[in-house]
Amino acid sequence: MSLALACDYAQLAFHTLAHYRFAGPASLFDAAYCGSCAEEASAPIARDAALVEALHMREPNALALQSLPLLFTSIGRLRASGARDALGPEDVDDVETLERLTTCAPLFELVRVAMWLVAPAYQRTFPAERAQRALAELAPLLDRARAIHPALRDARVELALALGARGRAFADRIVVGAEAPFNAVVAMHEASVRAQRADYARGEWAALIEVARIVERSELEEAHRSWIASLDLEPLCRKANELGLVSPELASKIAADRPARAALLRHSGRT
Amino acid sequence: MNDDDRDAILTRRQRLVTLALAGLTTACDGPSEPPPQPCLTPVAREEPADPPFEVEPEGDPQPCLSVAIPDEETAPEDE
Numbered sequence: 528m529s530l531a532l533a534c535d536y537a538q539l540a541f542h543t544l545a546h547y548r549f550a551g552p553a554s555l556f557d558a559a560y561c562g563s564c565a566e567e568a569s570a571p572i573a574r575d576a577a578l579v580e581a582l583h584m585r586e587p588n589a590l591a592l593q594s595l596p597l598l599f600t601s602i603g604r605l606r607a608s609g610a611r612d613a614l615g616p617e618d619v620d621d622v623e624t625l626e627r628l629t630t631c632a633p634l635f636e637l638v639r640v641a642m643w644l645v646a647p648a649y650q651r652t653f654p655a656e657r658a659q660r661a662l663a664e665l666a667p668l669l670d671r672a673r674a675i676h677p678a679l680r681d682a683r684v685e686l687a688l689a690l691g692a693r694g695r696a697f698a699d700r701i702v703v704g705a706e707a708p709f710n711a712v713v714a715m716h717e718a719s720v721r722a723q724r725a726d727y728a729r730g731e732w733a734a735l736i737e738v739a740r741i742v743e744r745s746e747l748e749e750a751h752r753s754w755i756a757s758l759d760l761e762p763l764c765r766k767a768n769e770l771g772l773v774s775p776e777l778a779s780k781i782a783a784d785r786p787a788r789a790a791l792l793r794h795s796g797r798t
Numbered sequence: 799m800n801d802d803d804r805d806a807i808l809t810r811r812q813r814l815v816t817l818a819l820a821g822l823t824t825a826c827d828g829p830s831e832p833p834p835q836p837c838l839t840p841v842a843r844e845e846p847a848d849p850p851f852e853v854e855p856e857g858d859p860q861p862c863l864s865v866a867i868p869d870e871e872t873a874p875e876d877e
Contacts, residue, residue, distance in 0.1 A: 552861040575811070578818055585822070593861055610806040633818055640811045644804075694862055720862065731863060759864040 530669055532658055533596070533685040533702055536605055539649050540596040541689040541702070543642050546572040549583050551762070553590060557691050567648035572641045579637055588630040592638065596687075597624040597697060602646050609643040654688070661705035662686050668711035671746050676738070679718035686710070692757065696721040708750035709757075715741065728766040732773070735763075739792040748789075755792075756785035 533541070544555040546569060561569055583589045599605045600620045608618035616622045628635040665686055673680045683700040690704030694713035701717045703710040719734035735755070742751040761782040768778040773795050781791045 552864045554861075554864065575815060578815060578822075581822055582818055590861065606803075610800075610803040610810075612810060633814065633821070637811075637814050637818060640807055640814060643807055644811070696862070717862065763863065 530662070530666055530684045530686070532662055533687040534600055535602045535650065535653070536599040537596040537685070537702070538653065538658075538687050538689065539602055539605070539642055539646060540598075541687040542568070542649060543572050543638060543645065544592075544595065545689040545691075546576055547580055547583065548576075549580060549589075553583075553593065555690065555693060557689070560689055560691055565648065565652040568645060568652045571644040571648070575637055575641055579634065579641070582634040582637065586631050586634050589634060591627045591631045592634060593695070594624045594627045595635070595638065596695070596702065597621045598628065602650060605639075606643060606646055609639075614639075658686070658688055658705070661688065661707070664707045665703070665705075665710055668708050668747070668750075669714060672711045672715050675745050675747075676715045676718060676741050678722040679715055682714070682718050684714050692754065708747065709754045712738070712742070712747055712751045712754045715747075728763060728770060729772065731763055732767045732770075735760075736792050736795055739789045742789075743793060752786070752789050755788045760788070 532538070541555065542564070545557045545560050548554060548556045561573075583592070598619050598621055604618075604620060608614055611618060614625055616625065619625045669679075669684060673682075679701075685700055685702045686705060687702050688705050690702060690710075692704055692706040692709045692713065694701060694703040694710070694717040696717040698721075701714055701721070703713045703717070715738045716734050719737045720730050723730035723733050725733065738751065739755070742748045764773070764778040764782040767773045768775050773781070777791060777795055781788055781795070784791065
């Protein structure tokens, strides 16, 4: 079990992805975060953002871009291979991720260029003290979450500033943003999603129910209630109903009644 | 930063942008394309919360839940 800041490359990858307005849950766009960044740490990404978004919309394998934070283990490695037209296995730190990203090559290559160009400014302006404070803030909350959620207990958890109130589950780690106390709840959710090994909608739905039940009457119950009220659950509720996971009436209630969601999800899991 | 590297990357960026724009234009104008869709404008997807793939045994990364953003540049709403 561990908790640490994500490496500088992963921080940069999430920072870059936070600038693109992709459709649906693939999006990590965060206007508030982008607005808080130094101009020089945003401009090289923003310049081609509309094109990247258009490519993402049309690219059948666009979701492969979600693997971007795994490709390198340092910005130095990204920059060392930046001039290459195409990366080879010897250039990267995760060959499987490179293979995955290659399936959406035009999109990936344009993003890689943006990352290379913005990297020096990003490193100069990275708020290291804020990151350390966020880490210290998350640590006790995560301890509480680990204590009540077996799937999270031994998980490697990392913090990436640009993720805000979002999270990402990878095979070997869970990455959450800096927005406490949501990030502890997000870590629980990501651990549940990862443990489901189901398709997207079934996995998300089961994770929502599981975490809602786990946090009941715990120190994280209020944080969970606030977090879950902040989500756009309408598409997932619709899909869950189509899959027969929830009645149409309850799906509509969960989508519409944000303050009551946690209780409704717990009820959904017991019927 | 090596100036040669930067020049090479800027040149590659220009090439990628040109190719991408050409591809998007061709895709929009080409007669053999499926039903026309607007370019450079997000289209409404039928099932935005249902990406077209399933989790593989090794647990490939995938996007998680969307955070609703009621207003520009605000934190998630209070309940």
